[in-house]
Amino acid sequence: MSSTPTTAKPAPAAPTEELLSRLDAGGPRYTSYPTADRFVEAFGPAQYRQALGQRRSGPQSAGAVGGSSPLSLYVHVPFCESVCYYCACNKVITRQHRHGAEYLESLGQEIALHVGALGPGQRVSQLHLGGGTPTFLSDGELTQLMSLLRAAFDVQTQAECSIEVDPRTVDAGRLAHLKHLGFNRLSFGVQDFDPAVQQAVHRIQPQEQVSALMASARALGFDSINIDLIHGLPKQTPASLARTVEQVARLRPDRVALYGYAHLPQRFKPQRRIHAQDLPGTAQRVTMLSNAIAGFLEHGYDYIGMDHFALPTDALATAKRQGRLHRNFQGYSTQPDCDLIGLGVSAIGRVGATYSQNAKSLPEYQDALRAGELPVVRGLVLTRDDVVRRSVIMALMCQGRVVFESIELAHLLDFRRYFDAELQRLEPLVGQGLVEIDADAIQLTPLGWYFVRAVAMVFDRHLQADRDRERYSRLI
CATH class of the missing domain: 3.80.30.20 (tm_1862 like domain)
Known part of the structure; x- marks a missing residue:
């Protein structure tokens, strides 16, 4: 496998029930990283x-x-x-x-x-x-x-x-x-x-x-x-x-x-x-x-x-x-x-390296506006590590491929050294035929596209540190 990006192709067949059962777990949907x-x-x-x-x-x-x-x-x-x-x-x-x-x-x-x-x-x-x-x-x-x-x-x-x-x-x-x-x-x-x-x-x-x-x-x-x-x-x-x-x-x-x-x-x-x-x-x-x-x-x-x-x-x-x-x-x-x-009430936004969310209740939302204030009640300023991991997770979620060199040039790091623990945690997924790893890149297989959340979760530092996953929807 070369480091040249490949065009993503739809999986030729549905995953088996056995594999779906084995990988059923709670996890984020990664409409953002870090998650809301x-x-x-x-x-x-x-x-x-x-x-x-x-x-x-x-x-x-x-x-x-x-x-x-x-x-x-x-x-x-x-x-x-x-x-x-x-x-x-x-x-x-x-x-x-x-x-x-x-x-x-x-x-x-x-x-x-x-x-x-x-x-x-x-x-x-x-x-x-x-x-x-x-x-x-x-x-x-x-x-x-x-x-x-x-x-x-x-x-x-x-x-x-x-x-x-x-x-x-x-x-x-x-x-x-x-x-x-x-x-x-x-x-x-x-x-x-x-x-x-x-x-x-x-x-x-x-x-x-x-x-x-x-x-x-x-x-x-x-x-x-x-x-x-x-x-x-x-x-x-x-x-x-x-x-x-x-x-x-x-x-x-x-x-x-x-x-x-x-x-x-x-x-x-x-x-x-x-x-x-x-x-x-x-x-x-x-x-x-x-x-x-x-x-x-x-x-x-x-x-x-x-x-x-x-x-x-x-x-x-x-x-x-x-x-x-x-x-x-x-x-x-x-x-x-x-x-x-x-x-609007509860709406989430992203500006630069920040995420924000408006008040979730209508009275609180409207009270802030009557006072002439933006109704933001919580959010996040991303750290450098957050930005790096967001790049990796979104590459997986969208292209099904992470080219090491592109991450290294964008964030000035050594990919294999920075993500040594994550690459080790990917090995079981490699063994299940969901991921391929070579010297240049991580690539989802056609079968692996069905389980992209499970692959992305490996790179989620917050999730790896928090074993309480009941807050998330299940992969199945």
Whole structure:
């Protein structure tokens, strides 16, 4: 194996149930490193303002309006009309839509504070609305929100603008309005089409409803449509999930995300309504995942990494083949690594070598803004070691390959000496056929792509020092 980067290829076959069972454990999803559970309250508004100021005055911004490096924006809309029992998102359950107008006022204040710190006209190449349920907002409120963002930032003509959609909250007319506002990517939350599973998780949405919305979205010309699924839900069986996989594959979304349900009722109150005896056992979960992976591969999807699939023609699959895949707090992306501004309650951002998170409760978030303060309540300033390990982990997660020389040149270190203990811990994974190591690089095998989290965990210094992994979702 040479040190020349190779193009990543989708795995030719699904992993065996035996291997899935052997490697099932808790671990981070690595949308960042260090992960959000490592953020500290010592990082607050003052530290965040300093990071924003450094971006504004840094060499990238000298003499260039908006700087030479574009931003990514994430806006969190926490409201939902009804609770889904599996949900672990930060949300506010209410049918009082007046809260939407109040929230927009708060977002306007937060946006203004960012413009004051960053300067006007910062270029934006990626915008994502998540939740909660962003489509809880009315068409008029969504128009107002997009106007606020476009007035404060220079959202590029070719920007990737995506929104999470609860199929129960939209129709063809609303989808047309989203297209008019500039959204070019949709993500439909489906989770499962089986009626018994939907009833068990309190989310009823017939397959026919989603199918009609897919047809409307196609006719409107959205660039990419994603469907979210979950395996391991109550009342779910290998046979029922196989039917859902077949139904989803027939709908032909450009992308599919298949997440594993993490049952943590001690942390997430809605999950206490799920009866533990209704949950599939470990053996069933393993079978479900193995069959689902095989099912999507058989229907022509490329395996991207983690729990993501895409049609070969989708930009994400193209980026994977060409070694241009990236990863941020929203998951895999085709967008180059850039600073992320998180807006809204609980939103997470990244600016320079810092991470930040807003207040998780609506009252605390709004109180900070009324006082004229950025609502950041915790975060992290990365150490040199954090930055080095982030480079390694993201190379594994996105390219499936770490070239020693590239890390050495970027961080001025001897890779084998610096990561001697980690290279030794990789040996069992080498023996299982998941990783190859030579004089120049670490390379995931096609089989190893399915277990990229397990490989990345080896380089997580915080995780290796903390054996309590119950806080994380399981790999299966």
